[in-house]
Amino acid sequence: MELKTIEELNQIGFEKIGEWKINKRGALDYEITTDKTTEVLYSFVKVDNQKEEIIYIGKTIRTIINRLNGYKKPGNSQFTNIRINKEILNLLKSDLNVNIYLFKCNDVITYKSHNINLAAGLEDTLIKYFKPKYNLHGNQRIIDDVELSENLIKLTNDMNDDKNCQNHYLIEKTTTVSNLEGKINLGNVPFSFLPEYGEIINIYLGDIVLQANFINGNNNGGNNPRINCVAIGNWLRENGINVNDNFYIKICNNNSFYFSINKIY
Structure with a gap:
């Protein structure tokens, strides 16, 4: 069956749970039916004179409220x-409506003894088919697989200070061969301190900063939060870090990752 309308998405299990609003202060806000389900798929739908257009599709390992709060009040x-x-504010200011749809699946799908996350698999398929205009990269490839160019940029200011870090999480890692290749697994970090899969993150290595995509290293629908960035491995080796040595990471505001060879306090 070809998926071309909201009605057909409803047949899959998408349900309208609310809509985006502009509050009295002129800032973005939302009204939704509260739902505490995690690992869900969501969609934003523009409504113009009863004509509906899917403009964004995403997934979150947190609750939909947690995810919407990120759009409502984004960090710097x-x-x-x-x-x-x-984008949503511009649509609302043009007197258009933007509805919020949610897909949650309690069915357990198993492949060769592995549980499969149906929402994660559907996101890739729906983005490729609908090509929502606000899903960057989705028209060509699965967003979790996109690795951005690692162009190094010299910092002009020290961004690693407390006033810029509204919430943080400290990590001590024992170096593995994979780490020296630039693969940093973050499965032990609480999800509340991590960005969404596919988001662009900032990586700070001493006096340089670069950007990469935050990805899910598990291709079977599970969760394996990971950074793949060759420059990290190069930086560790250049600073004398070998297998079994310790290095440290400070996560700030969910998507800034500060690496250090000295313990961070």
Whole structure:
């Protein structure tokens, strides 16, 4: 069956749970039916004279409220949230409606003894088919597989200070061979401190900063939060870090990752 309308998405299991609003302060806000389900798929739908257009599809490992709050009040370095916030505000200021749809699946799908996350698999399929205009990269490839160019940029200011870090999480890692290749697994970090899969993150290596995509390293629908960035491995080796040595990471505001060879306090 070809999926071309909201009605057909409803047949899959998408349900309208609310809509985006502009509050009295002129900022983005939302009204939804509260739902505490995690690992869900969601969609934003523009309504123009009863004509509906799917403009964004995403998934979250947190609750839908947690995810919408990121768009509602994005942090200074949360580029995806800032971009979507601006786009939705522009639509609302043009007297268009933007509805919020939610897909949650309690069915357990198993493949060769592995549980499959149906929402994660559907996101890739629906983005490729619908090509929502606010899903960057989705028209050509699965967003979790996109690795951005790692162009190094010299910092002009020290961004690693407490006033810019509204919430943080400290990590001590024992170096593995994979780490020296630039693969940083973050499965032990609480999801509340991590960005969404596919978001652009900032990586700070001493006096340089670069950007990469935050990805899911599990291709079977599970969760394996990971950074793949060759420059990290190069930086560790250049600073004398070998297998079994310790290095440290400070996560700020969910998507800024500060690496250090010295313990961070």
